Amino acid sequence: MTSATLVRGGTVLVGAPRDGRMLRADVLIEDGTITRIGTEIGGVPATARVVDASDMYVLPGFVDTHHHLWETVLRGMTAEWNIIDFAWGVRFHHAGAQKPEDVYAGTYAGAVAALEAGITTTIDFAHAVNTPDHAREGIRAVTDAGIRALWCYGLTDAPSPRPYFASHEARLADLRALRAERFAADDARSLVRLGVAVNDIGGVPWDATRAEFLLARELGLTVTAHTDSIWGAVRAPEIEWLHRDGLLGPGHIHAHVNAASDAELKLLADSGAGVSSTPETELQMGLGLPVFARAAELGIPSGLGTDIQANNAADPFAWMRVALHTENAHRHRAALDSPYGTGALGAPHLSPRDVLHHATLGGAEVLGLGSVTGSLEPGKAADLVLLRTDGVHQRPVLDPMATIVLHSRASDIDTVLVGGAMVKERGRLTGERSAQAVREVEGAWERLEPRIEARGGRLPEKPEGLLRQMAQAAVANAPAWASESAEGSVS
Numbered sequence: 001m002t003s004a005t006l007v008r009g010g011t012v013l014v015g016a017p018r019d020g021r022m023l024r025a026d027v028l029i030e031d032g033t034i035t036r037i038g039t040e041i042g043g044v045p046a047t048a049r050v051v052d053a054s055d056m057y058v059l060p061g062f063v064d065t066h067h068h069l070w071e072t073v074l075r076g077m078t079a080e081w082n083i084i085d086f087a088w089g090v091r092f093h094h095a096g097a098q099k100p101e102d103v104y105a106g107t108y109a110g111a112v113a114a115l116e117a118g119i120t121t122t123i124d125f126a127h128a129v130n131t132p133d134h135a136r137e138g139i140r141a142v143t144d145a146g147i148r149a150l151w152c153y154g155l156t157d158a159p160s161p162r163p164y165f166a167s168h169e170a171r172l173a174d175l176r177a178l179r180a181e182r183f184a185a186d187d188a189r190s191l192v193r194l195g196v197a198v199n200d201i202g203g204v205p206w207d208a209t210r211a212e213f214l215l216a217r218e219l220g221l222t223v224t225a226h227t228d229s230i231w232g233a234v235r236a237p238e239i240e241w242l243h244r245d246g247l248l249g250p251g252h253i254h255a256h257v258n259a260a261s262d263a264e265l266k267l268l269a270d271s272g273a274g275v276s277s278t279p280e281t282e283l284q285m286g287l288g289l290p291v292f293a294r295a296a297e298l299g300i301p302s303g304l305g306t307d308i309q310a311n312n313a314a315d316p317f318a319w320m321r322v323a324l325h326t327e328n329a330h331r332h333r334a335a336l337d338s339p340y341g342t343g344a345l346g347a348p349h350l351s352p353r354d355v356l357h358h359a360t361l362g363g364a365e366v367l368g369l370g371s372v373t374g375s376l377e378p379g380k381a382a383d384l385v386l387l388r389t390d391g392v393h394q395r396p397v398l399d400p401m402a403t404i405v406l407h408s409r410a411s412d413i414d415t416v417l418v419g420g421a422m423v424k425e426r427g428r429l430t431g432e433r434s435a436q437a438v439r440e441v442e443g444a445w446e447r448l449e450p451r452i453e454a455r456g457g458r459l460p461e462k463p464e465g466l467l468r469q470m471a472q473a474a475v476a477n478a479p480a481w482a483s484e485s486a487e488g489s490v491s
Helices: 069-074 083-097 100-116 132-145 168-182 206-219 238-244 262-271 279-285 292-297 316-336 352-359 361-366 400-406 433-454 466-476
Strands: 004-013 022-030 033-038 049-052 056-060 119-126 148-154 192-197 222-227 252-256 274-277 302-304 384-388 413-418 421-425
Touching: 004 384, 056 400, 069 083, 069 100, 069 119, 069 132, 069 433, 083 433, 083 466, 100 119, 100 132, 100 413, 100 421, 100 433, 119 132, 119 192, 119 413, 132 148, 132 168, 132 192, 148 222, 168 192, 168 206, 192 206, 206 222, 238 262, 252 262, 262 292, 274 292, 274 361, 279 316, 292 302, 292 316, 292 352, 302 316, 302 352, 302 361, 316 352, 316 400, 352 361, 352 400
Parallel strands: 004 049, 004 056, 119 148, 148 192, 192 222, 222 252, 252 274, 274 302
Antiparallel strands: 004 022, 022 033, 056 384, 384 413, 413 421
């Protein structure tokens, strides 16, 4: 029997969000797919569930292109840290303290918080895979939450006195086994798909980096990487190295990329890769200005993301506003520095509909899901949100795009559907999601806190010259054929 839902009487953002085409219409969903959008839809199954969308905007669900969901168990811990603090505290210490049940808790709670804010699709850059069970618990968590997810198996070792994986090859073998046992069938419309989160370039010997990219290619898996997010003398020409070794390609998601030149970004464009910007953490932690707009101008699919709930909320309205205002401030700078100052200002470079694109369809394209989600069109998955518009902070509505991006909040999300399944209704998460998420994450922190204290506390004392040591390790892990300086030759 066909399962049907009719979303009735809303103002629907139809087609590409950047077009801003808003219609008063109904949306018919059958078996998890949008089948019709129109004002007089006939032949609606008598058993269809009717959702009243009066006085609400019906929007595509938001798409998060870079997220470490497991770090939700550390929520708020990194609020005053820079990127070196983060690498030392979280990557070198707290990741190794995670047990499988902690990874489940953080991943589940992080995914549920994302759903509550209207994020229907996320990526999980799961770099706390300390054992095979950690991986399987992370996958179980996103599955239980009900979010559409690209779950990316992290190949990074967390320092541990007794590591489970005896070698890099053993970790790759577990990824291969997981692909065979859980993800043998390839279906872009599957709610949970498998990807690969590779080691940071320079973090392992080049032969290991090459093996990771080649295994992902062999298995047909999407690759995500932290790329060109460190500045100064420690910066290696990461994109050029990947290009020269034939490792760039479509289906790659490069997160941050703040330090990349236009020439390096052009290599990504030519390869068919995508870029993810996470404005809040990039600005706070010292990664530099977000590059999503610059990348998009060069033809690279570009999206936005949360990054870490250890630092900030899973809130697409925050992404959009920070991204919009930061990019426009950056573009205005040249005029302000000119002799004419404010008199030389032009119109803002980006508009609300531009960042709405990057938070929806643009993000879906980055994840390889542009034909599945990111916009409301017949044939696409029914991933959508109903946004209330009756708030005092939203009225009057002069420009719907401005109302959505600049005057709305995550708390205005009334209803969320993922693949046609109702996960939030009338302002509340359905089922036991909310209570379970709180229970899981609070229980995990009770278990983790004494382990973290035993490892030196929330931010263990950093050794002298940590950045220099990281730079030296990156040089040692460079390709044998590389002759460039540490700053690279692409400019």
